[in-house]
Amino acid sequence: MSAHTVYWLDGTPVDDRCASEGIQFAYGLFETMRFDHGALEQPGPHLERMNAGFARLGLGFSLSEEALRLGFEAAKAASGMASGALKVLAMRRGAPVEKADVDVQLYLRPNPYRDEADGGLAKPCSLGISAYSKNSRSVVAGLKWQGYADHIIEKDRAMSRGFNDVLFLNEMDFVAETAVANVFWFSGGKLFTPSLDCGILPGVMRQNVLKAAADAGISVSEGRFPLERLLEAELVFVTNSLMRLKVVDRLEQVVWPRPLANAPALRYFESLRAAVKAGCQGQTVRDWAAPGFDV
Template identity: 30%
Template sequence: MILWLNGELVPASQARIDPADRGFLLGDGLFETMMARHGRVAFLDAHLLRLARGAEAIGLALPLDPARIATACVKLLEANGLADAPRAALRLTLTRGPGPRGLALPPEPAPTLMIAAASAAPPPAGLTAIVATPRRNNRSPSAQLKAIAYLDNVLAKEEARARGAEEALMLDNDGHLACASAANIFIWENGRLLTPSADCGILPGIVRAAILELAPGLGVETLEDRIAASRLSRIEGAFLTNSLIGVVPLTRIGERALPAAHPLTARLAAAYELLLDSADRNG
């Protein structure tokens, strides 16, 4: 595997990150996970805008402008033989770089920027889920940042595996539905499409935004809302979204089976695929 690290393409076996890097020691950094199709990164501008906004929020200057980061992604795909791959995953990690011991910010940060690429499997037809014990802290300033400190989500995902499910649904500290371990969630309730609101500790996802834009054109009423966990027992269907899986239905939550092929979920998934195809042709 070839990595892009601080401006250079290097074999993963030769890559070196400073042992004092604050991303490694403190989780002081951000990341983006992106999907590329035949060498073109889907919603690249939106990902880089979110990265830039997140970096500004934590007081970290991007070491490269978005155009150069975009070029790095293309070169990395080529270096790994993925320029023609139907699906490839890109992981961009930005940290504040090395610093002295303790929590105080380094006076002159030297950020670390790394991009990795790998082939990506097709998304599953459906997923099962449980409501996990770990919570999303909706009062944390990092809740809406794609921060690399992901331990709560890791533990939630492991709980799902231990309980025989594939995904973990996480609640916020007030008991409202927030997200899955690495995805946003939508539910169907009384014919409307609902998704947790921004104050529920969610990361506002790129695909989430696309679905909210596409839905009205299909005659689907949407609502961003605080969704109590008890409402999950009455929903008509649900699906997850993220940049790698796109739109994937949930077939079971806990012991309750859900309709595997809600017709409106299928229509939204098809509209999203058309959006990707259009971006590929026009990008």
Template identity: 25%
Template sequence: MILWFDGRLRDHAEPVVLATDHGLTVGDGVFEACELLDGRPFALSRHLDRLERSAAGLGLPIPDREVVRRAVHEVADAWGTELARIRILWTGGPGPLGSEAAWGPGTLLVAASAVGAPHAVSVAVVPFVRNERSAIAGLKTTSYAENVRALAWAHEHGGDEAIFANTRGELCEGTGTNIFIEDGGALLTPPLDSGCLAGVTRAVVLEWAREEGIEAREETIPLKAIHEAEHVALSSSTRGVVPVVAVDGRALEPGPLTQQVAEIYTRRHVLTPDP
């Protein structure tokens, strides 16, 4: 791991966060995870845009974008060209041991670690739901205990990733992925009002697919559709676009649109590092 904190690179084992940091005590923080490809963070501007939106949604101060950029590039330069994930963490900083607002100043941590190559996945639909009316719906916060529990449940039931419905019984998202279904020659993904995260890869996939003549759109999808669909795909910053090969044990084949869009994404994201 390569770690940056408070203006410089650190030993990854060095203690850097106070015990009273609100990101630790109450999950009052936001983060981004970028793919580091050939030493370059992919779609960094979009990730920083979302980091700022998430911070504003939590009522946190907005981090200095240039400081964050500088930290990311220092970490990327130190890491090298091996495939990796860069994680940008911004919290409210020190605060009370309760739900009152943090005292600040905010805490910024940037780290890189290795990731494996993307691969096809199986999914399990979990018995828990996303609350599309939650105060943190659509924000990429450090409050990930719900995801940890859901992913563990999915693993216990033969899935690599967990899939959530929302409180209305609509298809929503995975723990760290957006979901696509092929339907009638189109690639469909749940709209943001389903409560799903506005995935950076999701947005890029929709844009690039349309530019290359593929019908790709947001559409409200009932949960039952994932149990009936012939072809399903997931997207995320470290996965790109990958096919789903099983839903709750029901085997699926990679779909033609999934394969086409995955090829487009793989080709173009190498050529356009900050779309």
């Protein structure tokens, strides 16, 4: 602790980590990963995105698979949890940025979507629309940025109106993302999703869906779409790493009836959901603590 700077908490001097840029200014990144039966899903893509974010911010730090492995195994053992959600929070501490330290914290909690049938139609998602725009030109656009208060505030407001989540348009009134998910829809036998230049997060599950669609020969269009294009959809769904894929049945006052079992859009969705689930479960780290494991 510096001789010229003293940090206090409840009348007691504390370590300077309590006054880091991460705590004072929400300067940090986070990742959220699903784990089932002790297996963490897709740690590689999540680490790649987080480390790319550090580089973009100018931080001279990267989180290794070894560090994540040790932290996850310790947290899992201490919690006794075999399935749930892992949050990795990495916060800047110090200046200049290229010499700053990064404090990493791991949190385990129940997966809020764990009791659902992997995004099945039994419990579809409903969306309100935010009155505020997503800034596609923000310096942190596309980062999984610690400062998610705007997302949480707007999601809370949507939930108070009876919706599960909230949809953001960007400053040009193009469809962007929800507070916690990427957005897709089927129309005319084609899959649509906002492009990254709309200011959205490059979701790990989003990339899984795009790959599964390419493998299945489903035509995909990434672009800038006005809200009207989404409202004309035959089937809408949202994605994140905890719920994987989930159908949307309502956007404000627009309601999408449950698709018929033989509807092409539903068949496409079901094939994508099955392929993504298989791919995710094939990219797990199950026995990290086994002797001789090679990171």
